Amino acid sequence: MTNTLQSESVLSVLDRLFAAAAVEDEDPSPWPAGRSYADASAQERADILQDVLMPISARGGTLLYTLVRAARPQTVVEFGTSFGISTIYLAAAVTDNGVGRVLSTELSATKIAAAQANLAEAGVAEAVTILPGDALTTLAEIPGPIGLVLLDGWKDLCLPVLRLLEDRLAPGAVVVADDTTLASMGDYLNYVRDPANGYASVDYPVEDGMEISCRTASAA
Numbered sequence: 059m060t061n062t063l064q065s066e067s068v069l070s071v072l073d074r075l076f077a078a079a080a081v082e083d084e085d086p087s088p089w090p091a092g093r094s095y096a097d098a099s100a101q102e103r104a105d106i107l108q109d110v111l112m113p114i115s116a117r118g119g120t121l122l123y124t125l126v127r128a129a130r131p132q133t134v135v136e137f138g139t140s141f142g143i144s145t146i147y148l149a150a151a152v153t154d155n156g157v158g159r160v161l162s163t164e165l166s167a168t169k170i171a172a173a174q175a176n177l178a179e180a181g182v183a184e185a186v187t188i189l190p191g192d193a194l195t196t197l198a199e200i201p202g203p204i205g206l207v208l209l210d211g212w213k214d215l216c217l218p219v220l221r222l223l224e225d226r227l228a229p230g231a232v233v234v235a236d237d238t239t240l241a242s243m244g245d246y247l248n249y250v251r252d253p254a255n256g257y258a259s260v261d262y263p264v265e266d267g268m269e270i271s272c273r274t275a276s277a278a
Contacts, residue, residue: 062150062182063123071180072116075143079113100192100212104165112140114210114236115265119147122208122234125270126151129232131205132158137193137219138211139164142173144236148208149182160186161200163193163211193219202226209235213242217249224256224273231273233257238267 062068095103114122126134126148134148139162152158164170170188177183189196193211197219205228209216216235227233235246238261247269250259256275262268 060154062153063120063147065150065181067179067181068146068150071176072119072143072146075113075141075176076116079143096214100215101165103212104169114144114147118236118264118268119144121262121264121268122147123151125232125234126158126206127155129206129230130155130157131228131231133200133202133204134158134160134206134208135197135200135204135223136160136162136208136210137197137216138162138209139173139188140169140210142176144208144210145173145177145186145188146180146182148206149177149180149185152185153182158185158205161189161197162186163189163191163196165190165192194222197222200226203228203231205231207231207233209233209246210237213237213240213246216243217246220246220249227273229273233271233273235269235271236266238269240266243269 122144134152136145136148139145145160145162148160152160170190173188177186204223204226207223209219220233235243237243238247249255250257250269250271256273257271258274259269259271262270
């Protein structure tokens, strides 16, 4: 049985990117002093942080790979490509399943170019399409059913992106949100943890937290 995640090309790229992220963690944030993060637009945030990796954790990436292998979704949607670390895990799983495609979205042109290069180096680029621009626009018309969603973009937009996709989620679709220990994910967590909204949800203890939710309601 194929395990692309353990291939030399994938491991080499992931090792390089995680090493760069570890160095990055030791440096102060590049966010300009005196500039309000909350008041900045999504595009302004993307431009200011275009060189920052902001990766998923390695354990979280392995969890993503496992979920995609198990669920075998035809369509995987990722909100927030960044440098493509999480995208590599998703693409490796889709590749090994032999079915499906990853649709990712990213605002930063710099990050799109870097992610595409990383995916190509890892040997999984054929499984991925990166949609450039605002996710609330680029994801508005993609066809369903969507079998798995990763929400790892700007945290205040995770709930709006989920609500945008809801009518195209397959019954039993898996929704994964990263960085759930951040206060800015409060509204999102309150939403998916309320059974009235059509999800069964549980937190998963990886670095910075993950919420794993299953769509229990039928699409409209």
